[in-house]
Amino acid sequence: DAKTTQPPSMDCAEGRAANLPCNHSTISGNEYVYWYRQIHSQGPQYIIHGLKNNETNEMASLIITEDRKSSTLILPHATLRDTAVYYCIVRVFGSARQLTFGSGTQLTVLP
Amino acid sequence: DTAVSQTPKYLVTQMGNDKSIKCEQNLGHDTMYWYKQDSKKFLKIMFSYNNKELIINETVPNRFSPKSPDKAHLNLHINSLELGDSAVYFCASSQGQGNQPQHFGDGTRLSIL
Numbered sequence: 001d002a003k004t005t006q007p008p009s010m011d012c013a014e015g016r017a018a019n020l021p022c023n024h025s026t027i028s029g030n031e032y033v034y035w036y037r038q039i040h041s042q043g044p045q046y047i048i049h050g051l052k053n054n055e056t057n058e059m060a061s062l063i064i065t066e067d068r069k070s071s072t073l074i075l076p077h078a079t080l081r082d083t084a085v086y087y088c089i090v091r092v093f094g095s096a097r098q099l100t101f102g103s104g105t106q107l108t109v110l111p
Numbered sequence: 112d113t114a115v116s117q118t119p120k121y122l123v124t125q126m127g128n129d130k131s132i133k134c135e136q137n138l139g140h141d142t143m144y145w146y147k148q149d150s151k152k153f154l155k156i157m158f159s160y161n162n163k164e165l166i167i168n169e170t171v172p173n174r175f176s177p178k179s180p181d182k183a184h185l186n187l188h189i190n191s192l193e194l195g196d197s198a199v200y201f202c203a204s205s206q207g208q209g210n211q212p213q214h215f216g217d218g219t220r221l222s223i224l
Contacts, residue, residue, distance in 0.1 A: 032210050043115070043201050043215030044154070085152070091210075099213060101154035 004088045009106040012082075018075040020105050022088030025069040031092050033064060034099070035073045037084040037107075044087065044101075047073065078109045114138050115216040117202050123222045124192060131188045132219045134202030142166075143185035144203040144213065145177060154201070160185055161207075197223045 005023040012018040024033065034049040048055055048062045050071075055062045061074040075082055087104040115136045124130055136143065144167075145157040159167035160179045174190045189196060199220050203213040 034212070041217075043203070043217050044213075046212035046214065049210060049212065099154075099156070103153070 004090055004102055006086070006088050006102065006105045008103065009108070011108050011110055012075075012078045014080060014109050014111050015077055018073075018078040018082065018107055018109070020073040020075075020086050020088075020107060021070065022073070023070045024088070024090045027068050027090050028092075031090045033062065033068075033071050034089040034091055035060070035062065036087045036089065036099070036101075037082075038087070038104070039081075039084040044099075047086075078107075080109050080111060083107060083109045115202055115204055115214050117200075117216040117219050119219060120217065121220050121222075123224065125224050126192055126194060128192050129188070129190045130192060130221075131186055132200055132202075132221075133184070133186045134216060135184050136202075136204040136214070137183065138204055138206075138214060140204040140206045140214070141182050142205045142207065143179065143182075144205075145185065145187050146201040146203065146215075148199040148201060148218070150198070157200075158185075158187075192221075192223050194223050197221055 032049050032051050035047040036044040038044045048057055048060050050062045064071045085104040085106050087101050089099050118133045142161045144159045146154050147157055148154045156169050157171050158177045163179045176188045179185045199218040201218045202216045205211045205213040
């Protein structure tokens with residue numbers, strides 16, 4: 001699976017959009033981009049995933065660049081409960097394989 | 112209506128003991144996983160089972176033995192516990208192969224004295 005690079009930490013004001021970047025410059029054509037988050041003392045939680053088109057669900061939006069070498073997770077209106085470590089993971093489609101977690105981005109939503 | 116549940120939530124025991132952690136999922140998934148999160152917060156896969164068959168076995172000491180009595184359960188037994196086994200262990204499940212997301216339990220915090 002391709003390696004990902006994320007900033008170690010970010011702050012965001014409550015109510016504002018949180019934009020979390022991820023670089024995956026070695027991504028291959030059959031690899032999806034997944035985002036998970038881990039709130040303190042809880043298990044990781046799935047947020048969203050995509051291949052090349054932008055995706056949106058009730059939690060977030062995922063913007064993938066045209067060359068697929070980077071992506072951005074957008075939480076449109078961050079709340080204090082969104083404070084967590086956010087992981088960007090690239091994973092081969094069609095594989096019952098494990099998720100390979102990096103060090104993620106600690107997002108702190110400030111009141 | 113917990114989707115992936117692990118027991119116990121906390122486990123404190125002495126070095127050399129044998130212990131088990133249980134995991135159950137009620138999502139109807141056919142694939143289950145065990146991950147270990149160490150003190151530096153890195154999450155690493157340990158094992159994965161698909162339809163009760165072992166499909167992933169990372170470099171884990173053979174003191175760790177997973178057992179899947181059915182698709183809804185994946186238990187982890189650890190023999191001769193060592194100080195380095197102290198960590199949070201997460202169980203997860205997903206449906207089949209493909210791009211389906213994994214659902215995680217809330218972890219078992221194992222502390223070795």
